[in-house]
Structures are given as structure tokens and as C-alpha cells.
Amino acid sequence: MKGIIFILLEKVVIEAHGEGVWDALLEKSGASGTYTSLGSYRDEELLGLVAAASEATGRPQGEILTWFGRKAMPLLRERYPDFFTRHQQTIPFILTLNEIIHPEVRKLYPGAEAPDFGFRRSGPNELELEYRSKKKMCALAEGLIHGAADVFGEKAVIEQPRCMHRGDESCLMVCRFESAAS
């Protein structure tokens, strides 16, 4: 897992709960806490941190990851505004993931294992997204989608009829977007 994810997590946690909580999570999970955006770190470190947070809050790990993804997206927009400014809506933005955003991510962070998604437009405001990755972080993807909807002033309703955590081969997320105002 690339360091940028850990840095985002650190930022999100400190912003929401303060530095002490981050210290505690590091201590509890045994993670090193020395993250730089260009470095790569073991996936287990991230999962350990999530598990520690889950334990401390009593919430499922998936919910923690979703929460993190949603909070992380606005920070990504600050860091990489170019990917966002050419779109007005969430769906066209998400559709650039495979062709534009992830290839650029791989250039910026050599060794990054950004996933490829399968897309299907199932309606004017609806997008089916298939996720397949050894990391099985569909919850993080779901949070990032919510975060993207927030950025574009929309609201995402996501159903997940298939999930690798439930023994399926891949995760399928059916995302419907509405204007946040309505």
C-alpha cells in the first residue's frame, strides 16, 4: 500500500479526533507511523490500524474504511485538482479512473497497485462498478465514491449485490447519484 494512503488516513484521523487518537491507534496496532507519500508499506499495517479503530469504536471495519474513503476524497481534490476540475458530475469523473486517473497515479507513485474497475452505465444517473482486487477493499472504494459525490454536490446511494467478502468472485456496486439539494 502506498504511503499516500497512510498519510491521508493520519490526516483524516487527526482532523476528526486529534493527535492523541492517532498515537493510540499506532500504539495499539504496532504500526511504525513513519509514512512518506512516496514510500510503500505493508497492507497489513493499514488493516491493523483499521482493526484497532474498529475495536476502539465498536464499529465494523468496513464502516471505518468507508468513513475514511469519504473523508479522504476532498483531500485528494486539494492535492490533485486537475482530475476534478474538468467534470461537473460524479459519473463522468469516476469513468476517467481506468484511463486517466489510475495511469497517472502509477506514474506518480511507481509500484502503486491501483485497481481497474469494470463499468456499466445502467441508467442516466446510475453506474454499476465491478471491483476485483486481492486487497478486497470494496468498502474503501465505496467511501471514495461517496466522497466524490460530496465533491460534486451530489448524493450517492450504493447497493452491493455481490461482494468478495461474501464469497463472490468480485464486488458489484450499483451507484445511483442524485443532486444533493433534492
Next chain:
Amino acid sequence: MTSEGEDPRVRIQQLEQRLARQRRVLEEAENIAERATRDLYERIQELERIRVQLSEAKEQAERASQAKSAFLANMSHEIRTPLTAIIGLAYLTMRRAEDPRIRKNLSVIHESGNHLLGLVSDILDLSKLEADKIMLDDVDLAIDGVLERVSTMTAARAQSQGLEMAFSVAPEVPRQLRGDTVRLSQVLLNYVSNAIKFTERGEVTVRVDLESQDADSVLLRFSVTDTGIGVAPEHLGRLFRPFEQIDNSDTRVHGGSGLGLAICRRLAERMGGAVGATSEVGRGSTFWFTARLHLSLRTAEFSPRQELEGRRVLVVDDNPTARTVISGLLSPFPVTVETAASGAEAVAHVVAAHQAGQPFHVLLLDWRMPELDGIATARRVRELVPHSSCPAVLLITAHGREEAIGAAAEAGIEVVISKPVTESSLVDSLVRAVSGREHPAGQPARDPARSAGVDDFTDALRGRRVLVVDDVPMNLEILRGLLEVAGCSVETADSGMEAVERVRRGGFDVVLMDIQMPVMDGVSATQEIKRTPGCERLPVIAITANVLEQDHQRYRASGIDDVLCKPVEPSMLYATVARHTPGVRRDPGTDPVAPAEPAVTLAPLFDVENALGFLGGNRELLVRTARMFIASNEHDVEPTLALLTAADLKTAARRFHRLKGSSAMLGCRRLTELSALLERELKAPEAKAPSAERLREFSAVMGQTMAVLRKHVEAAGT
């Protein structure tokens, strides 16, 4: 969970842990940064290596491309030289062959040779354009001239397919411009040829419009519209790309390299314009291009406006497009134009106008019309309208000109215009019809190149004295053959040296000069000739297998007047020679012929066509003039000769001067030339009486001329 408000020691411990963590982060970040910097450095090195390789490859490619261009130019030279022989000899043999099958075979050889030549030229053109090696001329050009040229070269084919052709230039288009005539014509010719090629029936219309104009240039739009097979919209864009034709079966039916339109596009772009096409399958196409041309500082020297001021013209044609075009051609002039769609309607118009006291001055009649044709219409008009208010009749024909002239002459119609009608041919004829004569003096002679048939050049070329210079005997033979067929008298020289010597002895109207010759090449020979007093203006036309523009410019800079590329197409040869030897009158001041040389033996005694040219085509007038000439000179020869023996050279010179003028009007060219020669000799600073031999020659020519004229008068009288 830790609370921030606890024991300060715990708090310090916490902070120390965070500090240690941040130090580790910093250290790791530095390591990463250093690795990344090294990485970056290596990549830059790699890029630099690639850049060097690329620039070497680029230079290599450029060298290869230059070599390719040079090779193409050389190959084209090598191919053109044998083609000269194939095309020229096929043509000559064809003209002389009796057996129709052999003629047919030879005509196929001739055509195939021309086709091959077209391909070679196309490939060379395209490669030069791609290498950006084509230099455009910026010389005075007349749009009408460009249209004439295109019309000349396409009329025969259009006629044979029975197609109407119409040329029109919007009145706001400036007529005197600067640009590259050859390239402009090339693009237009390509469009028009294509239009004819792909149109089985109907018409081909060429329009020139003013797209925009600024202080010193105009953007003109040339469009060629046909009623042919059309092109599917999805194929239109491909047409202008090299090597792409609509499909291979088309290539087989219609021929062509597929390079023409690609060349057109690049040429138009070089001329600051663009190309495009619209089309509808089965209905026809419009191909257009734009070109930027500079405004010429020279104003038109001659305006037919005064001649035409206030004239009333009736245009009669059953084809509405033809009516519109002809009316349009006349719109810049101060004439009143009315139209009629049939012979009967025309007759009614003319009669009504006569009765209203506003008779038409000119009737422009299409020859072939249903029911009452042009000639029948003219007859009807003559029957119904008194001679005094009978309009002059101009017959317009899309069919064989000779056929039309014959039929028209029988009906007393003097002026026949061939379709496609261009502004200058129309205005020339109109002026001639209303004023009963050719353009006022000072005008350049009409370009004989307008007539398509080779035989049409015979008048323009008969009696021209041509020196052909080439070191290859076969080339000399071909050119001699071509020129003699057209009535020229030809001498040959096989080296630059000999050419200079012969020219110094005088007696030529024009020199055709090969460029590459041993010892003294064509350029040096030309420079030598132009340095010779009296020969400064003797036209020298280079004939070269070299097709490179830069070289042509170099030739021109050295004093060569025109350049023809081998193999020389007969009609191009005739047109070029005719252009450089206009008129038959020799102005002593500019005569390139050295004074001492008698060189009059080959000019015709009596050139009827030539005379008719001066007399507005009026045969009756010719007979009257001939009578007057005979009467006034019958008893004049002896006294003139007496003056010479009495050494009254001045009076004698005046006599010869008068004789020169009057004989020239009658087309008695041999007499004209001899009189001019005598006049010149008598006016020379240290003039003495002409030699006895010269006087005998004069008496003989005078006697022969009188005899021929008498015969003509008698024939007309019976």
C-alpha cells in the same frame, strides 16, 4: 485512550515519541528523495542519448529524402528524354501514316506516352511539394488568360463528349493580378479535366469569385461544377489524399495516378488557399479551391468599354446556363443585354426592337438550337429587318469550328466563337463585330494558343523562321518535323557555338535552344546571342528535359524567354512559338534579323487568313483592297526602281515604307518583308543603292504578288 490533560511527564513522553516518529519520516523521505533524484538523473541521461540518436536519424532521413528528390528529378529527366522520342515520333509518323490501322496504333502509342508523361510529372510534382521544393512565380497574370488556357486544353474533349462548357468570372474579380499562372492553371485544369472525365452528359461550369480582398491581395475562389456521376459524401475527404482513389475499378475505367487532387491541395495551400468539394451521387459535384493572388500594379492597357458603350446585345441560346453565363460575361461592360430562348423568340425580339427604334447591334446566336437554328435565325432576321438596322451576327458553336465557319460563311456570318466562351474571346469578337476591325493598334495579337486543333496554329506559325539547336540529331528531326508541319521554315544547329554563328548571320524569328550541350551549353549560347547587337530581343525558348523549377528560373535569369519541357507536346510548342513571334509586321528597330541578310524567301506571297485578320474577316473588303493595291502599284515598280538608279534613296525608302504597310494589310508577307529590308538598307547611315541582285529579287516578288492578287480578285469577281 490517552487524555491530553494528564501528567506532564506522560505528555512529554508522547511528544518525544511523535518527534522521533517525524525524524524517522524525514530520514526516510530524504532517502526516497535521493533515490528519486538519482533515478531522474539516469532518465535524463537516457533521454539525452535518445535525443542524439533521434537527431542523427533525422539528419539521415533528410539526407535520404534529398537523395530521393535528386534521384526522382534525375529519373524523371532520364524518362522524359526517351519519352520525347516516343511521343514526338509517334505523332509525326501518325500524321504521315496512310493505313488507318497503323494510325490507330500510333495514336495509342502517342496517348500512352502522354499518359506516362503525366504520371512522371505527377510523381515529381508531389515529391517536390512534399519536400517543399516548389517555388511559386509572382508575375503578372490575367484571370481570363488562365481560363483561356484551361479552356484551350479541355475544349476538344468536352466537345467530343457533347458537354456544354461555361466559364464565368464575377465582375468584382480584378482582372490584372500577380501570381503563378502555370500552377494556377494546373490546379484548375486538373479539376476541369476530372469534371469532364466523370461527366457523361450535361455541362461543366467554371466560376471565379472574389472571396475577400485586402490592400494588396485578393483571395479568389475557383469552382468547377459538373453534372456527372458524383461522389459519395464519405469518399469526398479521401479524394485529396495522395494515392487514394475511390476504388480500383474506377482507376481502371478512368485512369490517372490518383495524385492529381493531392497535388491540387498542396498547390492551393502553397498559394495561401484551401480545397474542398461537395457532391451528390448521380447529380454531380462541385470542386473548389481558393488561392491568394497579389493585385497587379499594372492597369489594363486596353479597355473595350468605349467600343461597346451603349450597344444593345441579344443573347440567343436554348440552354439557360449558357444564356446566364454569356450575359454574366457581358455584365462588366456598358452594354444592354437581352436574352431569347429560341430562334423564333430572337426573331420576334429583333423585329420588335427595330420597330421601336431601338435596334440591336449584335446578335449572339447559338448555332445548334431546336427548330430554328442559329444560321436559320440569322437568315430570318436579314429577311425581316432592313440592312441598315440589321445587327451584326456572332455565331457560337460547341461543335467543330471549321464546320461552323463554313456553314456561317455561306450565310454571310463572319464571326464564329467556339464554346466554351470566355470573356476575352467574347469581347474580342464583339468589338470586332461592332467596329468591323480587330482591337485597336498597340494591342498584343490574340493568343493563337486558344484554338485547340494543331492545324489552327498553322496560320499563326506559317513562315516563322525557326532555328532549332540540339546536339541530338533525333531531337532536331522531331522538332523540325513538328514545326514544318505547322508551316515554319526550320534550320538546325547542333551546338551552341553554331547557333550563335547562325543567329549572327540573321534570318530567324525565334530560337529553340537545348540546354545541355557539349562545349557551349544553351545558357551560354543564349547569353552570347543576347549580347549580339540586333539580337537582344530575339526570343530564345529553352527546350529541356530538366523539370526543376529552380533551374528554369536560372534559365530565365540568363535571358532565356521561355522554357518548354521535354517531351514537347506539339500544341504547347506551337502556342509558345506563336506567342513569341506575334504579328507579321516587322518593326525595323526591333527586328532581330541582321540587316544584310535576305531572308524573305519563305514568307508566303499572299496569306488570306492573315489579311482577313486585319480586315475584320470581311472577304469583300479584302477583294476591294486588293483591287486598289493592284491599281496603285501596277505602274509604280518601274519608277521606284528608277529612283534607285538615280540614287534618290530617300524617296525610294519612303516608297518602300508605303509598300511595306499596304502589302502587310493584304497579307502579302514576302513583299512586306522584302520592302522592309529595302527600306532598312536605304535608311542605313551609309546607305548605297541596293545590289542588282536585290532589285531583281524585288521585281520578281512584286510581280508574283501582283499575279496572285489578280487571281484572287478574278476568282471573287466570277
